[in-house]
Amino acid sequence: MKVTYIEHSGFLMEMEDAYFLFDYYKGGIPKMDPSKDIVVFVSHKHGDHYNSAIFGLLEEYPHVRYILSSEVPVKWFITQEAEKGKDVEPYLNKVRKKSDYEFILYNGKTLKVHTLKSTDIGVAYLLSYEGKCIYHAGDLNLWLWAGETTQANENMVKAFWNSMEDLRGKEIDVAFVPLDPRQEGDSFAGLEAYLEVTNTKKVFPMHCWRNYNIIREFLRLHPTREGVVQVVSQEGEEFLL
Ligand SMILES: [Zn+2]
Numbered sequence: 001m002k003v004t005y006i007e008h009s010g011f012l013m014e015m016e017d018a019y020f021l022f023d024y025y026k027g028g029i030p031k032m033d034p035s036k037d038i039v040v041f042v043s044h045k046h047g048d049h050y051n052s053a054i055f056g057l058l059e060e061y062p063h064v065r066y067i068l069s070s071e072v073p074v075k076w077f078i079t080q081e082a083e084k085g086k087d088v089e090p091y092l093n094k095v096r097k098k099s100d101y102e103f104i105l106y107n108g109k110t111l112k113v114h115t116l117k118s119t120d121i122g123v124a125y126l127l128s129y130e131g132k133c134i135y136h137a138g139d140l141n142l143w144l145w146a147g148e149t150t151q152a153n154e155n156m157v158k159a160f161w162n163s164m165e166d167l168r169g170k171e172i173d174v175a176f177v178p179l180d181p182r183q184e185g186d187s188f189a190g191l192e193a194y195l196e197v198t199n200t201k202k203v204f205p206m207h208c209w210r211n212y213n214i215i216r217e218f219l220r221l222h223p224t225r226e227g228v229v230q231v232v233s234q235e236g237e238e239f240l241l
Pocket of ligand 1: 048207
């Protein structure tokens with residue numbers, strides 16, 4: 001497996017016969033092998049997780065499909081393509097929180113998708129493909145803020161742990177989990193909880209707003225997570241797993 005960090009929460013995973021592209025919003029999408037499946041995931045419609053440029057991949061590659069949180073706007077795209085005589089609806093799959101889906105890829109293999117309820121909007125994705133389990137959190141995180149009311153932070157803790165129950169005890173091969181320096185003293189709590197609840201081989205911190213030092217800081221506080229929590233230091237960086 002190869003993981004390319006694109007930008008923010010955007011990653012490209014390359015498997016033997018398929019690519020999974022997550023939450024692309026800017027940066028360069030690497031050139032891909034057109035003979036492989038490309039599955040494009042969007043966790044929610046916020047501008048730092050979604051860019052309509054992803055639909056351009058349909059022009060470039062033959063085996064593309066989209067898995068989109070239900071609130072991601074697509075009507076405009078369907079209409080725009082219909083005017084050109086092209087029906088793109090079959091390529092677009094909308095998903096809801098706390099649901100299970102199965103997709104048969106162009107290569108004939110099955111991709112299982114479980115969605116979790118985010119603590120922001122939209123979903124987090126738990127995928128099962130070819131014996132590998134992959135998790136992309138979207139904006140599912142323990143969003144505690146010093147300036148928030150106690151009540152708001154308590155509600156956040158409840159909502160977060162409700163969603164974490166879906167992951168408890170799971171064996172996960174590769175995960176993408178927020179680590180957001182804007183939360184200051186509360187930045188680490190979400191990733192700490194994720195690592196406690198699951199058994200994950202490799203975690204890529206994301207949503208760092210290019211402040212990659214926060215990853216080293218996390219590892220200084222949690223040296224036993226060295227090797228599990230991957231240090232990411234620049235956009236476009238590639239990792240062979
Ligand atoms: Zn975000």
